[in-house]
Amino acid sequence: MTTVLAGKLASGEWHRFSTKTTDLEQAKDVALKFYFAADERLKNKLPQNTRRFKQVAEYACERMRNELASNGGRVVFKDYITAINRYLIPYFGK
Structure with missing residues (x-):
């Protein structure tokens, strides 16, 4: 079963996403990439969640x-x- 993580965005909204892997180390890497991408979007005044x-x-x-x-x-x-x-x-x- 794949690992599903949740992160809190600057707006206070929770964002869930799948790491698409069962390996814990790979899941940690994916989580860090998500965190830094969301942080970069925030610094560039872009919406952190562009899902909709x-x-x-x-x-x-x-x-x-x-x-x-x-x-x-x-x-x-x-x-x-x-x-x-x-x-x-x-x-x-x-």
Whole structure:
């Protein structure tokens, strides 16, 4: 049976994942890789858990809104945000 691990993300949410191995040493290596990858995503202001389309789409909208609020970005970002919220998130959802 493979080893399943759980890690707590910066948001306080628990994330479970399989190491896809029965060997304890290999499972430890996989767990360390997950930890460092999640930490690196956090440092680069990326979502730690990109499992669902909705989470990634909301993150993209948030970044575009921040760009628009700081008088940067493109005018077309407003259209992108509308299309993502109106069509893409309801269709793809989870």
